Amino acid sequence: MIVCIAVVGHQNNPLYLQSFTEADDALKLHHIVHCSLDVIDERVNNPKKTGSTLNETYLGLLYPTENYKVYGYLTNTKVKFILVTTHLDVRDADVRNFFRRFHSAYVDAVSNPFHVPGKKITSQTFAERVSTIVKSFGLSSAV
Amino acid sequence: MEEYPEELRTPPVSLVSLVGCPELHSTISTYLHSEQPPINTLALPDFSKISVLSRSKKETLDSGQPGGILKRDWLLKHRTRSPAVVAALFGSDDVSGDPAQWLQVCTELENLKAVVRGRNIKLTVVVVQSFDKDEVSEDRMIALRKRAEIDSKYLLTFVQKSSSDLKHSLNRLGSIVAELANTYYRDEGRRVKTCIEKKSFSSVDLNIRYCFKVAVYAEFRRDWGEALRFYEDAYRALREIIGTSTRLPAIQRLVEIKSVAEQLHFKASTILLHGGKIIEAIAWFRQHHAAYKKLIGAPEVIFLHWEWMSRQFLVFAELLETSSAVIPSNTSLPLVTKDNKPLTESEFNPAYYYQLAAHYLREKKCCLELALSASEAVAEIESSADSVIPSVYVGQFARLLEQGDALVMQNLTDAEYVLYALAEGKRFQDSFEIIALLKKSFESYSNLKAQRMASYCSCQMAREYFSVGKFDNAKELFDGVASLYRKEGWTTLLWDVLGYLRECSKRLGSVKDFIEYSLEMAALPISSGDEVQSPIHKGEYGPAGCASLPQRERIYSEVFGIMKGESGLTSNEGNVTLNVTPERPIRLEIDLVSPLRVAFLASVAFHDQVAKPGASIFFTLSLISQLPQPVEIDQLEVKFNQSECNFTIASAQKAPISATSIGKTGARVVTAPVLTVVTNKWLRLTYDVTSELSGKLECKSVIARLGPLFTICCQAESPASMNDLPLWKFEDHVETFPTRDPALAFSGQKFIQVDEPDPQVDLVLGASGPALVGERFMLPVTIVSKGHEIHSGELKINLVDARRGAALGSPREMEPISTDSLHVELLGVSRPDGDDEPQTGQDNIWKIQHSFGLLSVPFVNLGGSWSCKLEIKWHRPKPVMLYVSLGYLPTSNGSTIQKVHAHKSLQIEGKTAIMIGHRFMLPFRRNPLLLSKIKVAPNSNQSTTLALNETSILIVSAKNCTEVPLRLVSMSIEMDENDIGKSCTVRQRDESQKDHALLVPGEEFRKVFSVIPKIHSPNLAMGTVCFTWKRDSGLDKQSDSNITEAGIITRHKLPDVNVEMAPLVVSLECPPHTILGIPFTCYVKIQNQTEFLQEVKYLIADSQSFLLSGSHNDMVSVLPKSEHILGYKLVPLASGSQQLPRITVTAVRYSAELSLPQATSTVFVFPSEPHFKMGNLKEKVTEIVTTGA
Structure with a gap:
């Protein structure tokens, strides 16, 4: 299950952070997302070590915490997507697929002429779309 | 890792026992210990002590149902008490001595054999050769070997005659002992292994024990592969008995299994890491973690589980840190374990494990506190810890009871055990342990430049300090963390940290800090969030609770209550009371980088860029606040760099308060109808000031007074260079301009340039055409007063290269400042009265340098004038800018009034006046043969050649290049002093030429000289043509130009000539x-x-x-x-x-x-x-x- 999804801007500032848990652990999730930025920095600054190609936007598993796994995705405009999940066995393809769909939702959201780049995303439509994507995570593995 | 016994932490070392010949023991021990791998020795001085090697009664009795899985001291026994080999040392005297001695040897050997055989210990016999005796006879040796029942190669003689013999003997002994030890451990291992294979064990517990033993024996042999295999077997077998075994009460059973699992896991991890198999080690750890994570156990001792988990992480972190294994750099990420699970970089980093160790320890602390509070019988807990000791089995505890003289171990019930565990748990200071772990993690992350992870660690550290009441430490750490969150705009995290900081400063009694943190919190961009807070996660949030708008408003009203002195705040913890008293008014400083800019920001924009002195200067003062509720300001003080301009804006509603406090300063007071700053809305106020002083007028700060005891001093900011509000810049909210005029919002500055008053004085530079190189050029400067009297005037003169705009003189000539090095030079200034000396006794300034002059101008009346002449000399043709500036005071009194300045500049060309040329000619109808002319090389630049002792003709011409007529004074050729008359004769050909000829512009003047060289020389100096001239100013003005009377000398150096004899x-x-x-x-x-x-x-x-x-x-x-x-x-x-x-x-x-x-x-x-x-x-x-x- 996805517990949290975040969009982080150029200055490593949160643009969108939504948790999908019943429990009131927003603070913990904020910490997890914030710490995972270090891993993204490390991956981006040492591309050789990670071995991924330059055009690869999907960063893979960033780090495991005691209960969660954190995945990352870096758009070509250097906006970061961070996914926190409780699934212990997540298929890579599922995560990739999720990020692809999330990216297109993000692109639609920031294409809104009333959105100022670099500011938080407050669009209601975006939030609804994201929750749909989150709900369908893992179910659409057959697709 | 330190809490493990040493025999567990280090790889096992073989043990060898030495019996007899005690004088050699230390030599042999030292040698064996330094072997690779080292061998420990158990030295027994004589054969009577061999009974320690025999199996004790207890051990032989040990059979049937085991009391536990592993014995606590088994490892230690094999390292210190149970040797693999016994080396019996006999002196050669005894062996080859009389029958009584021989009998003694045989008896001792028999006894030893009896002891050794029971435990399969290997035997070697060493005959120690004395220094002076011969070797032992062959027969005795054979007899000895037969007695000992050993192979001939295990009977050796120990020779110590010389050091090489000794070394040789030690070598042999060492190799034999190592070989035998290896055999012993192999045999033992094999024996136990057969038991496993035949499944001839009565319980699974024994299976685990056997596997462990085989693994340890393999370790003795340094067979790491087998050791690892059997440790893994043991671990797996142990995993199977969880839940099935009922030998002990449930709680203790789980504790024992976990302790054994911990040991087995530790051994396996160590072997993997020392073998460099880091990926396997991590995978192994993961598996270990996953297998035992859920085995929480009984609810009353959950804390034991968390403690155990924490220890697993800590030990693995330490292993990872100390192991030499490095992350395989050549393999590309994502690294994958054997079962195809990806690994991340952080899992290679000990910091990750330290952090989790701290996390679990924190969990333990919480659970322990819960358990302690639940159990009421405190006294019972205290007493229960008495006389409980670890029992003989790993992971078991027993009560030690005295029964008469004997001590008896009594098993505990679970209830007793729980009490014991609680008592033990209470003894430890978990918070400091957690802080130490987090500190390690923090340092490691800091070294890796993972600042956010490090911040998270230091945040947790600070929380721990907070929980134990060390508010100073907590505040310092929280401050560091807060700055990162501020920078990156993580509002929720910042809120939490600020909540802690607020609480810390409250506990520390720092009102100012408390107010600052509160204001910052109240101004954070948090608009959503619900007030309700689920009680389960009470521990998650700090003292500030969940971030929400009502919470902000609550904090706001609380802090404003304190600031207005209406209410004090008593810290619920104790004696510290926060309130603002008249003795200690609060003043907050908000500068350009302060985080409190969100709470209060002042922007000042002047409407113009320059202003005249004395005129009204308009500016707009704008205030904005992101505080959740409107802020009412009693009065605003505006401070400028020119203190005369400072003024105060008072609120019309609160006039009485402002009147009292302003009366004493005497500054200007204006009233504004309303002084209330509404959330995210600029309060714009436009006022004017008047400045009499020229220069920069800058608004420094705006001080807002809220109530009698509280002021906020905001550094003024220019709208043009104003940074975005921190944190709020990421918010999607309405942004407005600080000024009504949008253009001013982009270009407005908080300073303005005030001009100086216009000068009412004429400064005239009388130029008269171009200057000539060499002459002293006179330039009249006239000052005419037209509306100002001139008091303490000062004239500054500057000569600047017109082309380069820099100092005069070429760069390489700049260094030695001499007259020649400057191309143009200011020689002096002559006063109209002819007195060009500085008048002594007065403080008149009179400074003339090469390109700069400063002189004081005497008092000039209204309408009067004063003039002087500048004397400038050109050494090279060059255009020069002359800058003259006059500074003066228009009135005689008062130093407050600034000087008025008048400036004038003029470009003056410097021109060469005279061009001098020369030509050599042969004498009339006479031609000397000059050999150098015949052999003229095509490209050699040969100088003129003259014949020795022959008369040659030299014609010197001088051309007037100027546009004014010049008068010739004289023309002559000067020889260098030491050559005169010797080298050659130069004579003026015709004396009749009249001097003082007038040269009109463009005219050329010629003069003929005859030259007779007297010395044969390839380069004979010919001397210098000196041409003396002056400007022709007409006869009537002759007296006027008394300075130039002497004439100006233009020199022209004649080139050297080649003189040779003509054959x-x-x-x-x-x-x-x-x-x-x-x-x-x-x-x-x-x-x-x-x-x-x-x-x-x-x-x-x-x-x-x-x-x-x-x-x-x-x-x-x-x-x-x-x-x-x-x-x-x-x-x-x-x-x-x-x-x-x-x-x-x-x-x-x-x-x-x-x-x-x-x-x-x-x-x-x-x-x-x-x-x-x-x-x-x-x-x-x-x-x-x-x-x-």
Whole structure:
């Protein structure tokens, strides 16, 4: 299950952070997302070590915490997507697929002429779309 | 890791026992210990002590159902008490001695054998050779071997005669002992292994124990592969008995299993990491973690589980840190374990494990606190810990009871055990342990530049400090974390940290900090969030609770209550009371980088960029606040860098308060109808100020007074260079301009330039055309007062290169400041009264430097004037900018009034006045043979060559290049002092030339000199032409230009000439004119100046104009130092200027041709005898003719 999804801007500032848990652990999730930025920095600054190609936007598993796994995705405009999940066995393809769909939702959201780049995303439509994507995570593995 | 016993932490070391010959024990022990791998020794001085090696009774009795899985001291036993090999040392004297001695040896050997055989310990016999005795006889040796029942190679003689013998013996002993030890451990391992294979064990517990033993024996042999395999087997077997075994009460059972699992896991991880198999080790750890994570156990001792988990992480972190294994850099990420699960970089980092260890320890702390609070029988807990000790089995505890003399172990019930565990748990200071773990993690992350992870660690550290009441430490750490969250705009995290900071400063009693943190929290961009807070996660949030708008408003009203002094805040923890008293008013400073800018920001924009002194200057003062509720300001003080401009804005509603406090300062007070700053809405106020002083007028700060005891001092900001509000810049909220005029919002500045008053003085520079190089150029400067009197005036003069705009003089000449190095120089200033000396006794400034001058101007009345003349000298032709500026005070009194300045500049060209040229000429009709001219190299730049002791002609010309007439004073050639008269003679040819000639622009003046070189030299200095001139200013002004009277000397250095001796000189003697038809004689003189005989060919060409007599061509020899004269009779056949027949002389020796120049070999033929009126001239002519004849 996805517990949290975040969009982080150029200055490593949160643009969108939504948790999908019943429990009131927003603070913990904020910490997890914030710490995972270090891993993204490390991956981006040492591309050789990670071995991924330059055009690869999907960063893979960033780090495991005691209960969660954190995945990352870096758009070509250097906006970061961070996914926190409780699934212990997540298929890579599922995560990739999720990020692809999330990216297109993000692109639609920031294409809104009333959105100022670099500011938080407050669009209601975006939030609804994201929750749909989150709900369908893992179910659409057959697709 | 330190809490593990040493035998568990380090790989096992073989143990060998030495018996007999105690004097050798230390030598052998030291040697064996330094072997690779080392061997420990158990030294028994004599054979009576061998009973320690025998199996104790307890051990032999041990059978049937085991009491536990692993024995606590089994490892230690094999390292310190149970040797693999016994080396029996016998002196050679005893062996080869009398029968009694031999019998003694045999008895001892028998005893030893009996002990050894029971435990399969290997035996080796060493015969120690004495220093002086011979070897033991062969028979005795065989007998000894047979007695000992050992292979012959295990019977060795120990020779110590010399050091090499000793070394050899030690080597042999070492290798034999190592071999035997290996055999022993292999045999033992094999024995236990057969038990496993035959499944001849009564319980699974024994299976685990056997696997463990095989693994340890393998470790003794350094067979890591087998060791690992059996540790893994044991671990797996242990995993199976969880839940099935019922030997012990449930809680203790789980504790034992976990303890054993911990040991097995530790051994396996160590072997993996030391083998460099880091990926396998991590995978193994993951598996271990996953297997035991859920085995929480009974609810009352959950804390034991968390403690155990924490220890797993801590130990693995330490192992990872100390192991030499490095992350395989060549393999590309994502790294994958064998079961295809990806690994991340952080899992290779010990910091990750330290952090989790801390996390679990924190969990333990919480659970322990819960458990302690649940159990009420505190006294019972205290007492229960007494006399409980670890039992003989790993992970078991027992109560030690005294029964008479004997001590008896009694098993505990679970309830007793729980009490014991609680008592033990209470003893530890978990918080400091957690902080230490987090600190390690923090340092490691900091080294990796993972600042966010490090911040998270330090945040947790700070929370721990907070929980134990160390607010100073907590505050310091939280401050560091807060700055990162502020920078990156993580509002929720910042809120939490600020909540802690607020609480810390409250507990520390720091009102100012408390107010600052509160204001920052109240101004954070948090608009959503619900007030309700689920009680389960009470621990998650700090003292500030969940971030929400109502919470902000609550904090806001709380802090404003304190600031207005309406309510104090008593810290619920104790005696600290926060309130603001009149003795300690609060003043907050908000600068450009303060996080409190969100709470209060002041922007000041002047409407114009420059202003006149005394005029009204308008500006807009704008205030904004992101505080959740409107802020009412009592009064605003606006501070400028010119303190006369400061003024106060008072709120109309609160006039009485402001009136009292302002009365004493006497500054300007204005009232504004409303002074309330509404959330995210600019409060714009436009006022004017007047400045009398010129220069920069800058608004420094705006001080807002809220209530009698509280002020906020905001540094003023320019709208043009104002940074976005921190945190709020990421918010999607309405942004407005600080000024009504949007253009001003982009360009407005908080400072304005106030001009200085216009000067009412004329500064006139009287220029008179270009200056000439070398002369002292006079430039009159006139100051005319037109509306201001001039008090303490100062005239500054600056000469600047017009092209470069920099100082005068080329850069390489800048260093030595001499007169010559400057191209243009300010020589002085002459006053109109002719007194150009500084008047002493007055404090008049009078400074003249090369390109700068400063002089004081005396008082000039209204309408009066003053003038002086600048004297400037050009050394090089160069255009120069002259800047003259006058600073003065328009009134005599008061230093407060600023100086008024008038400026003037003028470009002046410097021009070369005179161009001097020169030319050398040969003497008339005389041609010396100069050898250097013949052998002229095509590309050599040869200087002029002159013949030694021959007269040459030098013509010097001087041209007036200016546009003004110049008057020549004199022209001469000056020799260098030491050459005068010696090297050559230069004489002025015609004395009659009149000096003081006037040279109109463009005119050239020539003067002829004759030169006779006296010294044979390749480069003879010719001296310098000195041309003295002056500007022609007309006769009537002669007296006026008294300075230039002496004239200006222009020098022209003549180039060096090459002087050489001419071997031959050819000269022609011929009358200058003759008469048609009348014959005349012409002589060609060939002068040999050398010491040799010179052969000379000559050739004369026919000419149509003359009839010629004499040989046409011939060769003659000219004697040394003599002269040959060729005489020709010529009759002119045509009148007019005629070319004489051309004579070419060839010197055979030099194969050089000599001929006279065409121009000189002409003669004028009169058609008939001319009749000259001037008698004396005629005389002269005839005289020449006669001499020629």
